[in-house]
Amino acid sequence: MASVAEVKAAIDVAMAHVQEGQEAVRAANDKLDAARASLAAAVDGSAHESVAAARSALAQAATELDDCMTATLGAMEQAQTYAAAL
Amino acid sequence: MSLLHALADRVVTVRGALPVAEVGVASGRLREATALLAATLEASSAVSAAPLLASAASHLDAACGALGRAGDELDRYLAAVGVAPSAAPMVTSGSCPWAARIDVLTGSVGAARPSVDDRLTVDAVLVSAVRAAGRDRLALRASLLVAPPAVGWALAARTAGLVGVAAPDRVRAGALSRLPGLLPGLPAADALVRQALRLPGPAVSAHPADAGAVGVVLVSVVLALTGALPESLVG
Numbered sequence: 001m002a003s004v005a006e007v008k009a010a011i012d013v014a015m016a017h018v019q020e021g022q023e024a025v026r027a028a029n030d031k032l033d034a035a036r037a038s039l040a041a042a043v044d045g046s047a048h049e050s051v052a053a054a055r056s057a058l059a060q061a062a063t064e065l066d067d068c069m070t071a072t073l074g075a076m077e078q079a080q081t082y083a084a085a086l
Numbered sequence: 087m088s089l090l091h092a093l094a095d096r097v098v099t100v101r102g103a104l105p106v107a108e109v110g111v112a113s114g115r116l117r118e119a120t121a122l123l124a125a126t127l128e129a130s131s132a133v134s135a136a137p138l139l140a141s142a143a144s145h146l147d148a149a150c151g152a153l154g155r156a157g158d159e160l161d162r163y164l165a166a167v168g169v170a171p172s173a174a175p176m177v178t179s180g181s182c183p184w185a186a187r188i189d190v191l192t193g194s195v196g197a198a199r200p201s202v203d204d205r206l207t208v209d210a211v212l213v214s215a216v217r218a219a220g221r222d223r224l225a226l227r228a229s230l231l232v233a234p235p236a237v238g239w240a241l242a243a244r245t246a247g248l249v250g251v252a253a254p255d256r257v258r259a260g261a262l263s264r265l266p267g268l269l270p271g272l273p274a275a276d277a278l279v280r281q282a283l284r285l286p287g288p289a290v291s292a293h294p295a296d297a298g299a300v301g302v303v304l305v306s307v308v309l310a311l312t313g314a315l316p317e318s319l320v321g
Contacts, residue, residue, distance in 0.1 A: 010126040014119040018139065021115035028108035028149075035103045042096035043163075050166060054159035057152045058104075064149035065109075072116065072143035079123065079135040 004086045011083045018072050025072070028063050032058065094169035101160045104153045106183040110294035113146040117208065117240040147236040147303055154183060184235035189293035192227035193270040201230040203232045208240045209320040212302070215241070219306035223268050230299060239294055245301025246282065248319060249275045252311045254283040260307035261300070279304065 036058050043051045120139040168319060184204075189195045195295055209269035211233040230238060258279050265275045272278070278300050280287030309316060 007126060011123060014122040014126070014135075017115045017119035017122065017225075020114045021119065021142075022110065024108050024112035024115060024202050025146075028105035028112060031103060031105035031108060035100050035105070038096065038103070039100045042093060042100065048163055048166065050159040050163035054156045057156035057159060061149045061152035062154065063154060064145045068112070068116075068142045068145035068149065071138050071145065075123075075135040075138035075142065078138065082127070082130070082133040082135070 004062070007086060008083050011079050013080060015076055020078055022069060022072055025065055025069050029069075032062055032065065036062070090167065090169060094167070095162055097160055097164055100156045101157055104157060106150065106153055107294055108145055109150050109153065110183070113143055113150070113236050113239040114243045116143045116146065117236070118243040121178045121208075130140055143236060147234070150183065150235050150239075157183075184238040184295055185231050185234075185295055188227060188230045188238070188299065190271045191296065191299050192230075194222050194224070194227055195201055199231050200228050201232065202234055204234050206233055206237055208237050208244050209255065211237050212241065212244055212305070213317055215302040215308045216309065216319065219264070219268055219303050220310070223270070225281060226268050226299075226302070230302070238298060241300050243300030245298070245305050249283060249301070249304045252308045254285050256311055257304060257307050258283055258285060260310065261304050264307065265300070268303055272296060272300065275300070 036055070039055065039058070043055075116139050120136050120143065123139065124136040127136065151250060185199060186195075189197070189199075211229065215226060215229040215233075218229040230241075233241075258276075261279050265272060265279070269275070273296075277288050278296060279285075282297065282300055282304055305319070306316075308314075309318075
């Protein structure tokens with residue numbers, strides 16, 4: 001039979017994984033920002049369609065990372081509220 | 087160095103600095119958390135943390151795809167201006183860093199790939215990959231390439247909890263005898279195996295796909311030592 005303490009402990013472990021994931025997303029965001037800035041500086045003035053497509057894809061990646069982070073924050077809030085109410 | 091080569095170098099540097107590994111690590115962590123939360127809170131309808139985490143992981147899948155497309159477009163740009171990157175691996179289809187890395191690990195860069203099956207779960211890929219690891223390199227490659235990238239990235243975390251049921255030294259010995267044949271492109275095999283088995287050894291920073299592929303081989307060795315069937319890994 002599981003106890004409240006065991007359920008809370010499992011939620012805590014899951015939240016630790018989420019925090020590690022968030023750290024990796026932040027690191028990805030930092031690298032992506034740097035890559036976008038470097039690319040913008042390198043190809044400034046280019047009208048090549050592949051350059052535009054690459055920059056668009058990188059912008060989408062940044063949006064997806066932001067949306068991912070927002071979802072993890074919501075999940076953490078829900079899980080912590082639930083654990084506190086057990 | 088010409089101005090054009092200098093420009094190409096800058097673009098190649100950007101191409102190599104895309105945060106594919108970080109996204110892979112994040113995906114693995116979130117899927118681990120999702121599985122744990124789902125198992126813990128299965129009976130509750132009062133909390134939707136697990137679906138939210140699954141949604142977060144799907145955003146990472148999309149980010150991974152976007153990074154792959156960006157890399158492809160940069161390669162096309164370099165080719166169009168006449169300065170193809172010499173170090174870029176040749177792939178026959180797709181742009182997924184997961185698949186590209188599996189090609190490198192299995193020594194099959196440039197070979198045709200099977201289609202990705204988006205319906206596959208982590209457990210389904212685990213079972214088929216572990217079974218394939220008991221056969222040969224090409225079977226292992228195929229079983230890993232049909233996995234959706236997000237599922238592939240999650241293999242490291244999924245296998246980490248399955249290797250502790252046999253003596254680490256025996257698992258290591260078994261893995262080191264099989265890895266050269268199964269993953270000939272794997273660098274620092276012994277260090278990765280030691281890390282996965284929590285044995286003393288040098289710290290190693292590996293591509294996230296490496297840890298997943300090594301994890302599959304380790305689990306196959308564990309099953310060989312214990313006599314268990316791949317199907318026993320799930321359910």
